[in-house]
Amino acid sequence: MKNAALVFCLLAALAAHPQSFTTAQYKEDFQWFWQTVNDNYCYFQKKKIDWNRIREFYRPRIDTVTTRESFIALLEDALYELYDHHCTLRTRNPFSRRLVPTGADIWAEWEGEKAVVREVRKGFGAGRVGIRAGMEIVAVDDVPVNQAILPFLPHTVNRESRSFALRLLMAGDHVHARKMTLKSGGATADYYPDKDGLLLEDVQYPAWVESASYGPIGYIRINNFLYDNNLxxxxxxxxxxxxxxxxxxxxxxxxxSGGNTTVARAILGRFIRKDHFYQKHELYAEEKATGVKRSWEEIVSPRGICYTGRVVVLADHWTGSIAEGITIAFDGMKRATVIGTELARLNGAVDGFELPVTKIGFNIATERLYHVDGTPRELFEPAITVDVRGQSAAKDGDVILNTALGYLRRQLK
Structure with a gap:
């Protein structure tokens, strides 16, 4: 029922706008989209993308666009050229790929010529059916993985862009149940992470903030509501x-799913007694337009009663966007030890834009963000990195949590 409800909502959203425009109107919107990305996206140099070439590739395709839905599909493909999970449309079709990491339960990367599961999200379909970090991905829906990634692979081909395409492949769309063929210990088997339904379509939490105690050690889990000031x-x-x-x-x-800096600063402010710089920004558009770099450091101020005990932050590939900012801030202010895996590594801060004719919205990274020590936020590494290979997300064992408990218990002796 949840799946049917989601498709209905997506179709209703499409119906709220005219379903077709003239070819000239689609071309006008595409040019506006291309120019906006050209002027504002702040990672072209790092990614070595030839954006002019991308425009010339997609222009002829607009002649084949006959509906708003097909235009959305074209814009999705164009955004894939940035191979950046932080750049997304704000409108989707039922057959659009789920957003990564928000709508994904597997984090995968290419290791040489092998596609490998790096981490599995606890509590969702992949973990429930026994998919574990370290497994090799052989095929998806009976298509060899090398071929299956091709619809999502940008023209700029490298390890990062291939891993981007792989994660979109593994995330699936909003309609079809996934079949994955994986290899582990020399044995190959099929897995069906959506056998109990499309659990990622309507994620529910028992509370916005959960808590527990492990003797003298407190535990606070913040769920995916960092965008809401009520948190x-x-x-x-x-x-x-x-x-x-x-x-x-x-x-x-x-x-x-990220959030806003008001919530981030509110959380961080409970752990300090004086003002601290917590992250650095660089605004690309002004630098591109004038040749003069604009950068600044953001400050967090004390708020309420200060918690003064030892703090550990648990992070993994589903620690995304503003949560990554909170994580690097705790580290930069020397108020917490970060324990876990790599984070979501979402690039920069995003701004939203809307196409003038079709009113399709999209988000792109417009500000580069840095740890106070100058490290790009997307390259931050936990102080204590945890190897989760072989751990089943379906089991009660939580190697990151257990590592943190062991660390804090030693510190309290």
């Missing part, structure tokens, strides 16, 4: 009940 009071309520704990774990492993 602040709920976080405060939970933290206020743990002020007597000598150590605290803050779990950001289920915050893939």
């Amino acid at each position: 602040i009071a709920r976080f405060d309520s939970v933290l206020n009940g743990m002020l007597d704990k000598p150590a605290l774990m803050i779990d950001l492993r289920e915050t893939p």
Whole structure:
């Protein structure tokens, strides 16, 4: 029923706008899209993308566009050329790929010529059917993985862009149940992560903020609501009940969708007694237009009763966007030890734009972000990196949590 409801909502959203425009109107919108990305996207140099070549490739395709839905599909393909999970349309078709990491339960990368599962999201379909980090991906829906990634592969081909395409492939769309052929220990088997339904379409949480105690160590899990200022009071309520704990774990492993800096600064402000710089920004558009770089450091200020105990932040590939900002801030302010895997590595801060004719919205990264030590946010590494290979997300064992508990217990001796 959830799947049917989602498709209905997507189709209803499409019906809210005219389904077709003239070819000239589609061309006008595409040129506006191309120019906006050209003037504002801040990672062209790092990614070595020939954006002029991309325009020339897609222009002839517009002649084949006859509906708003087919134009959305073309724009999705054009955005894939950035191979950047932080750049997305704000409108989707039922057959659009799920957003990564928000709509994904597998993080995968190419290791040489092998496609490998790097991490599995706890509580969702992939983990429930026994998919584990370290497995090799052989095929998806009976198509060899090398061929299956081709619809999502940009013209700029490298390890990063191939891994981007691989993650889109593994995420699936909003309609079809996935079949994955994986190899582990020399044995190959088929897995069906959506056998119990498309669990990623309507994620529900028991609470915005969850908590537990492990003896003297407190545990706070912030769920995927960092975009809502109402989270602040709920976080405060939970933290206020743990002020007597000598150590605290803050779990950001289920915050893939990002949020706003008001919520971020509110959380961080509870752990400091004086103002701190917590991240650096660089605005690309002004630099491109004038040749003069514009950059600044953002400050977080104390707020409420300060928690003064030891702090650990738990992070993984579903720690995304503003949650990555919170993580690097805790590290940069020297208020927490970060334990986990690589983060979502979403590039920069995004701004939203809307096409003038079709009113299709899209987000692209417009500001480069940095740790206070100058490290690009997307390259940040936890202080203690945890190897999750072989761990089944279907089991109760949580190697990141257990590593953090062991670390804090040693610190409290």
